[in-house]
Amino acid sequence: MTNRRAVLFLDMTGTKQLHAEITKGNFKPVYYFYGSEDYRRVEAEKFVADHFLPSAQRSVNYHRIDSKKTSAAELHAKLANLPMLGEREVFVIGNFESIKPKEIEGLMPLIKSKDTNRVLILSTGSAKTPKKTSAFFKSVTEFAEPVEFKKMTSAETQSAIISRLSKNKISIENNALELLTGLLDGDKGGMEAELNKLIDFKSEGETVTIEDIKLITAGYEIFNIFELGDVIVQGKIQKIVRMLNSLVGSGTSIDFLMSLLGAHFISLYLVKNGRSPVGNRGFLIPKFRQQARSYSNQELESIIIALADSNAELRKQNLPNELVLETLTFNLAGQK
Secondary structure, three states: OOOOOOOOOOOOOOOOHHHHHHHHOOOEEEEEEEEEHHHHHHHHHHHHHHHHHOOOHHOOOOEEEEEOOOOHHHHHHHOOOHHHHHOEEEEEOOHHHHHHHHHHHHHHHHHHOOOOEEEEEEEEHHOOOOOOHHHHHHHHOOOEEEEEEEOOOOOHHHHHHHHHHHHOOEOOOOHHHHHHHHHHHHHHHHHHHHHHHHHHHHOOOOOOOOHHHHHHHOHHHHHHHHHHHHHHHHHHHHHHHHHHHHHOOOOOOHHHHHHHHHHHHHHHHHHHHHOOOOOOOOHHHHHHHHOOOOOOOOHHHHHHHHHHHHHHHHHHOOOHHHHHHHHHHHHOOOOO
């Protein structure tokens, strides 16, 4: 018997067929998992392993390999090493897009193996999701079954939030539901984490309010910083002032605001240049990437320097909040 985990990737666009086939015991020899939602993709990888491997083999025959940290020769050796007594194996090769075409060609005899005791999952994270028109995508899907893991739509997110809270006999106000939906931005992993916090915070029979979301949800300030980033790129000084004052007025200290802004614009710069954002914010990469398109590298560098200068000035002098925010506003707006 296998230890079956909760199906946390289902009921979203593009994965119902995968769930149906795996549940029936119908496995493809090679899959290609990709898309904008990393949490659901990883959960699906585990789901395949749980159903393909007997429980006694789960801990030793489920192999996760990072292509960025594994040479082609090492990967070749791992795939060629067959288990004893015909035991089953599941290989997940992460960051598959990072392997050079010539190296993939050398691995093809093993990737295309007809061994029915093995399932191979080639996987690409959201930050490197290929276009379906790319040569890479077309070549991979010639021999691998593609499965795309998209973010939840707003309607799917709201339905999932209401369902999860209802199971714990907790309701949610409409405006709080809309705010939380916007904060989550279709991220399944983020939803699980934030709902767990809200369920621990509220008691049965209570209602989640917009104030609860602002108090409990980790992404609230980040959500506002994204909005501020959109205003900065528009160069609207009065609106920047209003947003900065609103953030400080709602209890965000200027020090913390500077820290959030610094991390945000550094993350924009990193994601724009193909790297991961600051902190554990991988689920926000698509949102960072979209906003980063509005800035050049030079503009982002200038904003990061302006924030550092403002922060240094704040620490050296005991300036009134109004003057600090005014200086910060002109520094930020002046870089666009």
